[in-house]
Amino acid sequence: MAKIIVVTSGKGGVGKTTTSAAISSGLALRGHKTAVIDFDIGLRNLDIVMDCERRVVYDFVNVINGEANLRQALIKDKRCENLYILPASQTRDKDALSQEGVERVLKELDEEGFEFIICDSPAGIEHGAFMALYFADMAIVVANPEVSSVRDSDRILGILQSKSRRAENGGQVEERLLLTRYNPARVAKGEMLGVEDVEEILATKLLGVIPESESVLKASNQGVPVIHDADSNAGQAYGDAVSRLLGEEVDHRFLSVEQKGLLQRLFRRSA
Amino acid sequence: MSIFDYFRNNKKNSAAIAKERLQIIVAHERSQRNKPDYLPKMQQELLEVIRRYVEVDQDQVEVQLDQNGNCSVLELNITLPEAR
Numbered sequence A: 001m002a003k004i005i006v007v008t009s010g011k012g013g014v015g016k017t018t019t020s021a022a023i024s025s026g027l028a029l030r031g032h033k034t035a036v037i038d039f040d041i042g043l044r045n046l047d048i049v050m051d052c053e054r055r056v057v058y059d060f061v062n063v064i065n066g067e068a069n070l071r072q073a074l075i076k077d078k079r080c081e082n083l084y085i086l087p088a089s090q091t092r093d094k095d096a097l098s099q100e101g102v103e104r105v106l107k108e109l110d111e112e113g114f115e116f117i118i119c120d121s122p123a124g125i126e127h128g129a130f131m132a133l134y135f136a137d138m139a140i141v142v143a144n145p146e147v148s149s150v151r152d153s154d155r156i157l158g159i160l161q162s163k164s165r166r167a168e169n170g171g172q173v174e175e176r177l178l179l180t181r182y183n184p185a186r187v188a189k190g191e192m193l194g195v196e197d198v199e200e201i202l203a204t205k206l207l208g209v210i211p212e213s214e215s216v217l218k219a220s221n222q223g224v225p226v227i228h229d230a231d232s233n234a235g236q237a238y239g240d241a242v243s244r245l246l247g248e249e250v251d252h253r254f255l256s257v258e259q260k261g262l263l264q265r266l267f268r269r270s271a
Numbered sequence B: 001m002s003i004f005d006y007f008r009n010n011k012k013n014s015a016a017i018a019k020e021r022l023q024i025i026v027a028h029e030r031s032q033r034n035k036p037d038y039l040p041k042m043q044q045e046l047l048e049v050i051r052r053y054v055e056v057d058q059d060q061v062e063v064q065l066d067q068n069g070n071c072s073v074l075e076l077n078i079t080l081p082e083a084r
C-alpha cells in the first residue's frame, strides 16, 4: 500500500511547499517511487519550485473531472528517476476537489505502484486543506518557531485527530512535527522559541528541524529542491528528515550556533 | 545585576513569554475542542429555565464541559444577583 503523507500547517507561508518538494525528492533519490500532489487549487506553486511549470498540460482537477487520465497529468521529474508531480489546477473554483475524486486519484496512484504520496496542503483550514489531510496515513505538521504558527499547528493537529478518515474510523494519523526556519543564534539569545519549547507545547514527535537558510531561496529561484544542495545545512537537514521517515535513527543537527574557532575564522577570512 | 544583564534578561524573556502565552492559549483551545454541538443550545435553554426564577444575564451563566479520564463533568456556574 502507498503511504499517504500530508504536509500541512494551518498558517500560510511556513514552508509546506518547500518541504513537499524536498521530502518527495529525497524519498525518490533513495529509490522509492513517489508522487507529490499540489492541493493548492488556484495557487499552483509546487510546479515552479520543482522546475516543471512549463511542462504542465493537465492537472489534478482535470483528472478528477475525467478530462485527462492520471498518466497524462503526471509530470516526470527531471532530476529523480522515481518522482512524479501532479500539479494543482489554476481554477478559481475552490470546491473542484471532490472527496470521491481525490480518493479515486489516490487509489489509482496506489495501483500504479507508488510507495509514497506526498500531499502539499494549501494554508488555512478550508476545503482544500481538509481534502489534503483527509486520507492521510501520516501528517508532517510544518511550523515556524513563532506564536501564530505554533498555535495554528495545534489547531491542525486537532483537525487531524477528529476529522481525518483514520480518526473517523477510530484510528490515528501518525503525526510528526517539522520545525522550519529555525535560527539557533536567536534561540540562544532568547529571542526565538526553542525546539524543546515547541515540542513541549505541541506534544508531537519531532521529524526534524530545518534551519533558516539562504540556500532555500536560491533553490526555489532555480527550481531545484533544496535537498539536492548537499552543501547546505537546510539540504542536509531535509536529508536527515527523510532518513527518519524511512525509519533510520539520525541525530538532530544544526540546533546550536556553529562554534567557529579563532584559527578557523582567521583562515576563512584570508582564504 | 549589571545593566547589561538587565538587557540580556529582557531579551531572554521574549521567547519565554511566547512559550507561556502559547501554553495557556493552546490548553484553552484544546478544552474547547470536540465539544458536542448541542452545548450552545443547551446553555440557552438552561438560561431560560433559570430566568423563570431569578433575573440573570447571559454572561452570568457559564457552562463548562470537562473531560476527566473516561467521564465528562458538566459544570454549571451561575452568578446570582445580590439579594435586595
Ligand SMILES: Nc1ncnc2c1ncn2[C@@H]1O[C@H](COP(=O)(O)OP(=O)(O)OP(=O)(O)O)[C@@H](O)[C@H]1O
Residues within 6 Å of the ligand: A009, A011, A012, A013, A014, A015, A016, A017, A018, A019, A040, A121, A122, A123, A180, A181, A182, A210, A211, A212, A213, A214, A216, A217, A220, A234
Ligand atoms: N528553511 C528556510 N529558510 C529560509 N527560507 C525559507 C525556509 N523555508 C521556507 N522558506 C521561504 O519561505 C517562503 C514560503 O515557503 P513555502 O512556499 O514553502 O511556504 P508554504 O507553507 O508552502 O506557503 P503557502 O501557505 O502559501 O502554500 C518561501 O519564500 C521560502 O523560500
Ligand SMILES: [Mg+2]
Residues within 6 Å of the ligand: A016, A017, A018, A040, A045, A121, A122
Ligand atoms: Mg505552498
